[in-house]
Each structure stands twice: as structure tokens, then as C-alpha cells.
Amino acid sequence: MPKRGKNYKEALKAYDKQTAYDVPEAMEIITKTAKAKFDETIEVHIRLGVDGRHADQQVRGAIVLPHGTGKTKKVLVFAKGPKQAEAEAAGADFVGAEEMAQKIQSEGWFDFDVVIATPDMMGVVGRLGKILGPKGLMPNPKSGTVTMDVEKAIQEVKAGKVEYRLDKSNIIHTPIGKASFGKEKLEENFNALMGAVIKAKPAAAKGQYLRSVTVAATMGPGVKINAQKLG
Numbered sequence: 001m002p003k004r005g006k007n008y009k010e011a012l013k014a015y016d017k018q019t020a021y022d023v024p025e026a027m028e029i030i031t032k033t034a035k036a037k038f039d040e041t042i043e044v045h046i047r048l049g050v051d052g053r054h055a056d057q058q059v060r061g062a063i064v065l066p067h068g069t070g071k072t073k074k075v076l077v078f079a080k081g082p083k084q085a086e087a088e089a090a091g092a093d094f095v096g097a098e099e100m101a102q103k104i105q106s107e108g109w110f111d112f113d114v115v116i117a118t119p120d121m122m123g124v125v126g127r128l129g130k131i132l133g134p135k136g137l138m139p140n141p142k143s144g145t146v147t148m149d150v151e152k153a154i155q156e157v158k159a160g161k162v163e164y165r166l167d168k169s170n171i172i173h174t175p176i177g178k179a180s181f182g183k184e185k186l187e188e189n190f191n192a193l194m195g196a197v198i199k200a201k202p203a204a205a206k207g208q209y210l211r212s213v214t215v216a217a218t219m220g221p222g223v224k225i226n227a228q229k230l231g
Contacts, residue, residue, distance in 0.1 A: 007035040008220060020226040023190060026215055027183035034179035034217040039070070041218050042186055043175045046197060047211040052166040056204040059172065060165040062143040063196040065189040068160025070178035071113075075157050076100065078117035078125050078139075083150055087116075090151040091158060097121060101128055110135070116145045116153045136165070164197060172197065179217055190215070194230055 015021070015029045034040040050057040076094040077087040078101075087095045094100065094112060101124050103109045115132060117125045117139040125132075125139060132138040139145040143163045147153050164172045176189040194213075201209050210230055214222040 007033075010035070015223060017221065017224075020224040022226055022229065023187055024183065026223045026225045027186045027190070029223050030215055030217055030220070031179055031181075031183050031186065033220050036217075036219045038218075040179045040220070041070070041175050042177050042179060042181070043173060043216055043218075044190060044193060045212075045214045045216065045222065046164075046172040046174075046194075047213075048166065048170050048172065048197075048205075049208045049211050050166070050170055050202060050205045052168070052170050054204065057202045058166065059197065059200050059202065060140070060142050060163075061196055061200050062145075062156075062161055062163045063192060064156050064159050064161045065176065066192055067177060067181060067185040067189050069162060069175050070181065071175075073113040073157055074111065075154055076112040076115050077150055077154065078115070078121040079150055080118075080121070083118050083148070087150045087154065090154040092116075092150075092154050098124055101125065104128055104131060110137075112137075114145065114157050115139050116147070116150055116157070118148055118150060119146055122146060136163070162193070164193065164200075176215075198230070 014033050030042055048059060050059060052058055074093040077092040078097060079087050079095060080097050084095050115137050129138060144153055144156065162174050164174045166172060174193055176193055177186050210227040213225040213227045213230065215225060216222040
């Protein structure tokens with residue numbers, strides 16, 4: 001077991017770890033107990049009653065949070081010609097084609113947070129699947145990162161768009177902002193994310209969809225949220 005710091009232990013005393021709280025109360029606990037010397041990221045962990053090994057039970061998508069994430073993301077766009085110019089004008093941090101793929105392959109370059117690609121560039125980007133995939137950086141039409149409308153895609157990412165997808169344990173891990181946002185903004189971001197995840201429920205999912213929902217700050221313990229009241 002990792003050794004827990006003083007702030008972590010103090011946070012545990014502030015609430016009952018076994019209780020599943022309503023959303024407003026959970027956000028209040030999280031913001032009050034985030035005592036690190038930096039602005040902690042608040043992340044939601046959602047365990048779903050699906051089996052992601054089956055294609056018809058996959059849950060994946062993206063949403064622009066009402067108040068963003070508190071982090072400015074660097075965007076890499078794979079595009080050529082007019083679309084390259086469009087991406088540069090829209091504020092992409094890096095734009096290119098084969099030369100960008102080469103830089104990632106040969107130099108292990110990863111100075112970006114999101115990859116967007118026009119459909120015609122997926123032949124080039126596809127060759128990076130084994131590198132980008134494990135890092136969750138592979139562009140995907142479902143998350144709006146494979147598109148001809150690169151301007152819109154860039155604007156959404158810069159405005160605070162987050163992707164949600166299942167990990168191997170059928171859990172979604174997604175940031176919803178910073179501790180400094182305060183409980184109201186975090187609650188609004190949380191509700192927006194949960195609305196999207198609930199809407200994305202696969203038709204093949206049987207039984208209880210939301211198994212558990214926990215919210216936690218970077219350095220703090222998790223606070224359970226009453227999943228039964230979420231839908």
C-alpha cells in the first residue's frame with residue numbers, strides 16, 4: 001500500500017468513505033478537501049454494467065464541458081492543402097502530414113494532447129495506431145477527431161472538450177475541471193458528462209448500467225456518488 005500523506009488522511013476524516021452522496025454534497029466535499037499546493041484536477045470514475053470486449057457494448061464519445069477542464073490542450077492536426085491552412089488559422093498548435101508521423105515514429109515526439117485528422121489522412125495516421133492507440137490519442141470519428149470540419153474540432157478541444165471511453169475494466173475516467181472551479185461549476189460539468197454517458201448506453205447493455213460513480217481530486221481519496229439517482 002502506498003504511504004498516504006497528511007492531507008489525504010485529513011480528507012478521509014471529513015466524510016464517510018462508505019456513504020454514497022448526492023452530487024452537490026460530493027462536490028462540496030471534494031473542493032473542501034483538495035488541499036495540495038497546486039490546483040488539483042477533479043476526475044470522475046464511472047464503472048458501467050457493460051462488457052467492452054463486445055463491439056455492441058462499447059461506450060465512447062466526447063462532450064464539451066460547460067466550464068471547460070481548466071487545462072489548455074495542445075492540438076496536432078493531420079491535414080494537407082486548404083485544410084492545413086484552416087487548421088493553422090483555427091489555432092492548432094501543430095499541423096502537418098507525413099513529416100509529423102515521421103517525427104512521432106523516429107523521435108518519440110508527444111508534445112500534444114489531442115490528435116485531429118481529416119479522413120484523407122487516416123492512411124498516414126493509421127500507421128501510428130500502435131503508438132497512439134495505447135496513449136488514447138488515436139483520432140476517431142465517434143469523438144469528432146476524424147473530420148473535414150477541422151476548425152470546429154479545434155475550437156471544441158480548446159473550449160474544454162473531453163473524451164470518455166471504457167478502459168479494460170469497463171470504467172470511464174474523465175476530468176471535469178479543477179478544484180478552484182468551485183462546487184457549482186464542477187457540478188454542472190459533472191451533470192453534462194453523466195448526461196452524455198447515460199445517453200450513450202448501448203442497446204445491448206443489460207441490468208444495472210451505472211454500477212458505481214466516484215469523484216476524486218488528484219491527491220485525494222474518492223468520494224462515492226449515489227448512482228441510483230443519476231438515471
